[in-house]
Amino acid sequence: MAQIRPDVNLLHAEIDKFVNDVRENRPRGLARVLSMVENGHPSSSVILHSLYNPDRxxxxxxxxxxxxxxxxxxxxxxxxxxxxxxxxxxxxxxxxSSPFSGGALLGDRVRMQTHASDPGVFIRSMGSRGHLGGLSGATRDALEVLIAGSYDPVLVETVGVGQAEVEVASLADITLLVLVPGLGDEVQTMKAGIMEIGDVSF
Ligand SMILES: Nc1nc2c(ncn2[C@@H]2O[C@H](COP(=O)(O)OP(=O)(O)O)[C@@H](O)[C@H]2O)c(=O)[nH]1
Ligand SMILES: [Mg+2]
Structure with missing residues (x-):
């Protein structure tokens, strides 16, 4: 596959190809579109615009x-x-994100590897890149890309620190809040702030 230059707009034909890759669920094309979205490629907004379906x-x-x-x-x-x-x-x-590399920890991905060979499952790890809320600014766009690839449902797992849980609640139709019973005082205080977020708590 051709190299994508991070700073150069794609040709119309290339954009059409990526849009079709997502719609027809070709995993490599889908992964490349997600990378462009995550890296803020100049053509990613055009691709997103083509993929977006308000009636989803x-x-x-x-x-x-x-x-x-x-x-x-x-x-x-x-x-x-x-x-x-x-x-x-x-x-x-x-x-x-690691404050040093800006990369994502791959622990979750490793844990979900049992599904790696299943073409009906698409798992993507994203870094939060120091974004204030804890969710990557590109998360919402990545969600739309997977929806355009007819993944349904799409799950977003976020580490519940800071504002991430509030953000995910505004992003998702349903929010599942997973808690450990009997943790220390500090966590109890944190829980007090996020108890309202979950539609379902475990
Ligand atoms: N005892 C017990 N352990 C669990 C349960 N759910 C997960 N774990 C374990 O807790 C650890 C962390 O789980 P993980 O799903 O990675 O947590 P995450 O960081 O919130 O994604 C793993 O070793 C799991 O096997 C549970 O319901 N009961
Ligand atoms: Mg996890």
Whole structure:
């Protein structure tokens, strides 16, 4: 496949090709579109505009809570459930960025590897890139890309620190809040702020 220069607009034909890759669910093209969205490629907004469907019916589900609470475990079980119903499932795992590399921790991806060979499951790890709310600014766009690829539902797992859980609640149709019972005082205080966010708490 041709090289994409990060600073150069794509040709119309290239844009059409990427839009078709997403719509026809070609994973490599889909992954490249997500990279362009994440990196703020100058053509990504045109691609997003072509893909956007205001009448979409896909369900989006946010999964949030403190690190280690069991979010990825729950996401894995939900993937199993929807795959048995023959639904295509998309997952965006937003990990805290390393302040040094700006890269994403790949732990969630490793944990979800049981689904890696299933063409009906698309999992993407995204860094939060130091974005204030904890969610990457590109998360909403990535969600639209997966919806355009007819993934339904699309799950967004975010580490519940700072404002991430509030943001995911505004992004997703349903928010699942995963908590660990009996943690220390600090966590109890944090929970007090996020209890209102979840539509369903575990
Ligand atoms: N005992 C117990 N352990 C769990 C449960 N759910 C997840 N875990 C374990 O807790 C650890 C963290 O889970 P993970 O799903 O990665 O949490 P995340 O950081 O919120 O995504 C893993 O070792 C899981 O096996 C649960 O319901 N009960
Ligand atoms: Mg996780």
């Amino acid at each position: 019916l896909a369900r989006t589900i946010g999964v949030t809570g403190p690190p280690g609470a069991g979010k990825s475990t729950l996401v894995n079980l939900l993937i199993d459930y929807w795959r048995k119903l023959n639904r295509k499932v998309g997952v965006i795992a937003v990990d805290p």
